[in-house]
Amino acid sequence: MIILGIETSCDDSSASILIGKYNKVRVLSNLISSQIKIHNKYGGVIPEIAAREHVIAILPSIERSISEAKVKKQDIDAIAVTQGPGLVSSLLAGIETAKALSLAWKKPIIPVNHLSGHIYSNFINPKKIKFPLISLIVSGGHTILVYMSKHHHVKIIGETLDDAAGEAYDKGAQMMNLSYPGGPIIEKLAKKGENKDIVFPRPMLQSQDLNFSFSGLKTSLYYQLKKDKQWQKKIEKYSYSYQEAIIDILLKKSQKAISNYPVKSFLLSGGVAANSSLRERLEKNLNLNFYAPEIKYTTDNAAMIACAAYYLFQTKKEKAFKNYKSLQVAPNLKLA
Ligand code: KG4
Numbered sequence: 190m191i192i193l194g195i196e197t198s199c200d201d202s203s204a205s206i207l208i209g210k211y212n213k214v215r216v217l218s219n220l221i222s223s224q225i226k227i228h229n230k231y232g233g234v235i236p237e238i239a240a241r242e243h244v245i246a247i248l249p250s251i252e253r254s255i256s257e258a259k260v261k262k263q264d265i266d267a268i269a270v271t272q273g274p275g276l277v278s279s280l281l282a283g284i285e286t287a288k289a290l291s292l293a294w295k296k297p298i299i300p301v302n303h304l305s306g307h308i309y310s311n312f313i314n315p316k317k318i319k320f321p322l323i324s325l326i327v328s329g330g331h332t333i334l335v336y337m338s339k340h341h342h343v344k345i346i347g348e349t350l351d352d353a354a355g356e357a358y359d360k361g362a363q364m365m366n367l368s369y370p371g372g373p374i375i376e377k378l379a380k381k382g383e384n385k386d387i388v389f390p391r392p393m394l395q396s397q398d399l400n401f402s403f404s405g406l407k408t409s410l411y412y413q414l415k416k417d418k419q420w421q422k423k424i425e426k427y428s429y430s431y432q433e434a435i436i437d438i439l440l441k442k443s444q445k446a447i448s449n450y451p452v453k454s455f456l457l458s459g460g461v462a463a464n465s466s467l468r469e470r471l472e473k474n475l476n477l478n479f480y481a482p483e484i485k486y487t488t489d490n491a492a493m494i495a496c497a498a499y500y501l502f503q504t505k506k507e508k509a510f511k512n513y514k515s516l517q518v519a520p521n522l523k524l525a
């Protein structure tokens with residue numbers, strides 16, 4: 190089965206061609222047109238600008254994804270597209286493109302939950318992942334722990350009560366006058382800032398549930414910077430301690446999740462999964478088959494959307510297909 194994937198939920202316009210056979214998927218092409226440079230100067234994503242950029246970028250990306258994959262349009266069996274969650278105007282650009290192609294090519298659409306896409310970034314390229322499993326999704330908008338008994342059977346067992354982990358990176362970076370997105374730059378600075386003098390709280394660590402909270406961490410950074418007249422000279426130390434707190438919270442809650450739910454595998458995903466310290470710390474301390482996607486599939490991309498769609502088809506067959514007429518964006522779409 191050959192699937193065209195389309196992803197436009199936030200600030201990356203992406204198109205991918207993926208081929209799936211039994212329990213294996215292979216990415217034939219994955220094009221990402223990033224808008225980071227455009228949004229960088231505003232310190233965050235401006236929805237109106239993001240939508241306009243998607244409209245410009247998405248069709249050329251689709252054309253290139255098809256030619257790079259060396260497939261013909263008529264070989265494509267289905268069009269997978271992100272339905273939500275995300276920015277409504279950004280999602281619309283992808284959904285309307287998918288609808289138009291579906292009408293023109295007479296191919297079905299498989300709508301995909303963006304978060305499900307992140308989970309399935311772990312299933313790209315041959316891998317034998319055993320169920321049941323726990324997946325930690327850490328992105329700019331979400332921090333969720335899920336339990337999966339089998340493909341596309343998802344139960345949320347923990348989530349953030351306020352900010353997401355990626356948001357903590359982005360807002361922390363903004364406070365330290367660093368650029369957007371904050372994650373990669375804080376990670377880089379943190380590597381040179383190991384110290385024990387600056388300490389941040391670990392909210393919710395004592396709570397018995399599997400929920401997270403990151404807004405107190407952000408507030409603590411705000412007050413520590415305000416008190417410290419020399420903070421600009423210690424930016425690497427602040428980055429290190431701030432990142433340590435984020436990783437510590439993610440690790441401890443993941444450990445608690447594993448002890449509450451006996452599973453065979455643990456899957457990390459989402460933009461924050463690009464962080465090498467987080468990957469190493471989880472892999473070392475979880476004592477479980479640990480999986481994280483290739484770095485290029487951690488941040489938003491269409492290959493993960495096509496991969497989730499392939500397994501949705503494997504699970505539901507034709508029921509996974511939607512007619513273009515009945516398809517609508519769902520900016521607040523829930524994972525379960
Ligand atoms: O999954 P994603 O691309 O978009 C959403 O669905 O939100 O995640 C973007 C988030 C941003 O908050 C960004 O700061 C964070 O992922 N991120 C990182 C790293 N690379 C991206 N966070 C920590 N370390 C990184 N290396």
Ligand code: ZN
Binds near residue numbers: 329459460
């Ligand atoms: Zn995402």
